[in-house]
Each structure stands twice: as structure tokens, then as C-alpha cells.
Amino acid sequence: MFLKNLSLVNYKNFEERQFEFDSKTNCFVGDNGKGKTNILDAIYHLAFGKSYFNPLAGQNIKHGEDFFIIEGIFKLRDRNEKIVCSLKKGMKKIIKRNNKVYDRLSDHIGLLPLVIISPADRDLILEGSDIRRKFMDSVISQSDKEYLQTLLKYNKILQQRNTLLKYFAINHSFDQATISVYNEQLNGFGTSIFNKRAAFVEDFIPIFKEQYLAITGGEELVNIHYESKLFSRDLLSLLESNIEKDRALQYTSVGIHKDDLRFEIENYPIKKFGSQGQQKSFLIALKFAQFQFLKAHAGTTPIMLLDDIFDKLDEKRVKHIITLVDDENFGQIFISDTHPERTENVVKSIHQSYKIFKL
Missing domain, CATH: 1.20.1050.90 (RecF/RecN/SMC, N-terminal domain)
Incomplete structure (x- = not known):
């Protein structure tokens, strides 16, 4: 399983943004406050129907707007799955799979297995x-x-x-x-x-x-x-x-x-x-x-999100993480980091295809 592309409208600090992802490694680099963690949270949102970092759904809407939309296309077991998560102020959150609204959010859980590693852990x-x-x-x-x-x-x-x-x-x-x-x-x-x-x-x-x-x-x-x-x-x-x-x-x-x-x-x-x-x-x-x-x-192989962990770990632990993910069977990984050079050195050592997005 992997996420092919992501579209954000009025989600946190993003007015409108699209991403086309690599099937293995994707990195978001930039200064603090640019929205790196918000992109990871949007991916988490598509898997679980909620934010990992903010339980108050309405606070994930961009300031001054009254709704957000997150849309992702996942490749899952040889077919595309279009997942849309949207929220309008004062209304119930909606999760759609291939344009069909879920009757219960709980029916969606487990379709897109995902693991996040974050300082909040x-x-x-x-x-x-x-x-x-x-x-x-x-x-x-x-x-x-x-x-x-x-x-x-x-x-x-x-x-x-x-x-x-x-x-x-x-x-x-x-x-x-x-x-x-x-x-x-x-x-x-x-x-x-x-x-x-x-x-x-x-x-x-x-x-x-x-x-x-x-x-x-x-x-x-x-x-x-x-x-x-x-x-x-x-x-x-x-x-x-x-x-x-x-x-x-x-x-x-x-x-x-x-x-x-x-x-x-x-x-x-x-x-x-x-x-x-x-x-x-x-x-x-x-x-x-x-x-x-x-x-x-x-x-299916879960997606892995690594949020700002290279700043919080010593070189030895980072190397061990790289060793664990440097495997053809590992799956898709998303990384956020404040240091572009460090990130590029890390992903090059993984020996997998990658994309780096500078915010």
C-alpha cells in the first residue's frame, strides 16, 4: 500500500496544496512553522478520520475559513482507493471512500494501516x-x-x-x-x-x-x-x-x-x-x-510517518532506524525535518527511491 497523491484545501496553514508522492520515501523539509507536521497529520487524518495532534476537529480548519478538505489516492492491493475527509464548521465530519460516504467512521478504521513516530509519543x-x-x-x-x-x-x-x-x-x-x-x-x-x-x-x-x-x-x-x-x-x-x-x-x-x-x-x-x-x-x-x-x-504493509525525530535522536539511534527501514519490504515512509542536507544524507543511505519537498 502507498499514497500516490494528496490534496489539501483550507487544512491548518495550507490554503490549497497538492503533492505527488514517491512510492517509497518522501521528505518534507523547511523551517519550523511551514507545515511539515501538518502534512503528516493530514495523511494520518485520511487513515483514522481524525488528527493525531489536535482532538478538536474544528481547530484543523485554516483560520478565517469555514471548512477543510483532505483528499488522497492510495494504491491498495492493485487498485486505487480515493479517500476524502472533509469538515464544515457546525456540521458533522464526512469520510468518503471512492465517493461513497461511510455510515460509520469505525467502518473505515483498518483500511489504511499507518504508524506515526512523533515527539508527542x-x-x-x-x-x-x-x-x-x-x-x-x-x-x-x-x-x-x-x-x-x-x-x-x-x-x-x-x-x-x-x-x-x-x-x-x-x-x-x-x-x-x-x-x-x-x-x-x-x-x-x-x-x-x-x-x-x-x-x-x-x-x-x-x-x-x-x-x-x-x-x-x-x-x-x-x-x-x-x-x-x-x-x-x-x-x-x-x-x-x-x-x-x-x-x-x-x-x-x-x-x-x-x-x-x-x-x-x-x-x-x-x-x-x-x-x-x-x-x-x-x-x-x-x-x-x-x-x-x-x-x-x-x-498490507503500513505507511510509516516520522515526524521531526532526527532532531530528537542521537546519530546511533538514527542509524538503527535507517537500517530497519532500508528494506524492500518496508513500504512507504514520510519524513519531516528542519535540515535539508541532513535529510538528503539520511534518505540516500536508505538506498530507496525518494522525493524531497521543500516548504
Whole structure:
């Protein structure tokens, strides 16, 4: 799979711009503020129907305008796929595939597997569990449509249960029968999600460790642990035993929406005990493992976006990244960088065809 061309209208800092891409390596170079990352985000937008960097969709519209349009032509399994993502202020975002509007955005997820490596990824280590859950869910969802639908159903029931708990508190009432209905539904969906997450992490860890070793060449022991209360008790009994706590808090305090991934180096949390260099290597290994996992399970080679990472990495880590992508089977890669000469030296060393776009 690769992106043949991209068209932007009123997207972030671009009024109107078109790009014709190389099937292997494409680089965007220029000073900060020229829109290099915005182009990568537009590509991400086509794959996921949302921005990687700004969750507020309306803020991706160019200042002074009232809509944006992103259009891309992808070569996928010997056929062209035209994907259009558009948003008009005050209206619902629209995703089209070959001129047909999706009824549900979730139906689009997984068509265009994609991995992004960005300085913003440090949040995976430094921030709360929701960031790591989203990472895990994103990887699984790109290769398992049933998982995504189950997750959406779980979140809908969870929201309804939380609304009911607030209603009970406001009205000083309680209805065990209604709560039990929600508990049963959460248990069904949640147990399925838990089982798939556990299976994913078991498959993912060896790939991740292999990538970390390739990047560092060292002997450091790294690991990922999936943390969930469902390892010790079924979700239904957890929900039932925590009902008084939930009534007091007015939200559901247990379930797969509280799961986490624990990142370790030498059996200690990398957030507290890993150096900046070790954390960077951990994150890059995580993303390259994501790439390898998707390639094996999604049925096509993912697109890789590298956002401004050469500024953030030492020469040794950059060389390891180049070694990993210098492979005929790697696929299409997009790079943003502030130094044209450095970028050209890097892409020449990859021994693949390339284009450089100066902004």
C-alpha cells in the first residue's frame, strides 16, 4: 500500500496544496512553522478520520475559513482507493471512500494501516493510562474490526451506566434491576475486549523486545505488562462488589476502561528509572513493533510517518532506524525535518527511491 497523491484545501496553514508522492520515501523539509507536521497529520487524518495532534476537529480548519478538505489516492492491493475527509464548521465530519460516504467512521478504521513516530509519543510513557489504552486499542482495531465495534458498544453502555449512577445520586434513589442489566452487558463486551487485549500483548511483547534490541544493540531488559483486574476476577463480580463505591463516586470505577500497560526497564518503571535515551529507544521500539504487528495481521504493509525525530535522536539511534527501514519490504515512509542536507544524507543511505519537498 502507498499514497500516490494528496490534496489539501483550507487544512491548518495550507490554503490549497497538492503533492505527488514517491512510492517509497518522501521528505518534507523547511523551517519550523511551514507545515511539515501538518502534512503528516493530514495523511494520518485520511487513515483514522481524525488528527493525531489536535482532538478538536474544528481547530484543523485554516483560520478565517469555514471548512477543510483532505483528499488522497492510495494504491491498495492493485487498485486505487480515493479517500476524502472533509469538515464544515457546525456540521458533522464526512469520510468518503471512492465517493461513497461511510455510515460509520469505525467502518473505515483498518483500511489504511499507518504508524506515526512523533515527539508527542513521549506521552505514552509520561501521561495517564488512557493514553496507553488508546495505543493498544488503536493497534488491535486496525486489524480486528469486531474488536473496535465491541469497544464502541462497551463505551456506550458504560456512559449509560454512569448517567444512571448520577441520576440515582441526584434523586436519592436506586434500582438494582436496571443496574444489573448494564452489568450483564458490560461483562459480555468487557470480557471479550479483555481476552483480545491479553492475546495481543502476549503476541506483541516478543516483537517489541526484538525491535528494542535492534535499536539499542544492548543487553537491557525491557518488558510490557498488561494490568487488568480481570486477571483475578470476572467483570460481573467486580461490578457487583463495587456498586456502593460507584454510587458514591457517581461513575463506574472498575472495568476494562481502567486497564493499563506497564512499561519496564530492568524490572522497574521506565517512567521513573529510564534515562531520556532509554525512553526514546523504548518508544521507537514500541512503534516499530506496532508496524511489524500490523504488517503481519492487517494484510498490507503500513505507511510509516516520522515526524521531526532526527532532531530528537542521537546519530546511533538514527542509524538503527535507517537500517530497519532500508528494506524492500518496508513500504512507504514520510519524513519531516528542519535540515535539508541532513535529510538528503539520511534518505540516500536508505538506498530507496525518494522525493524531497521543500516548504
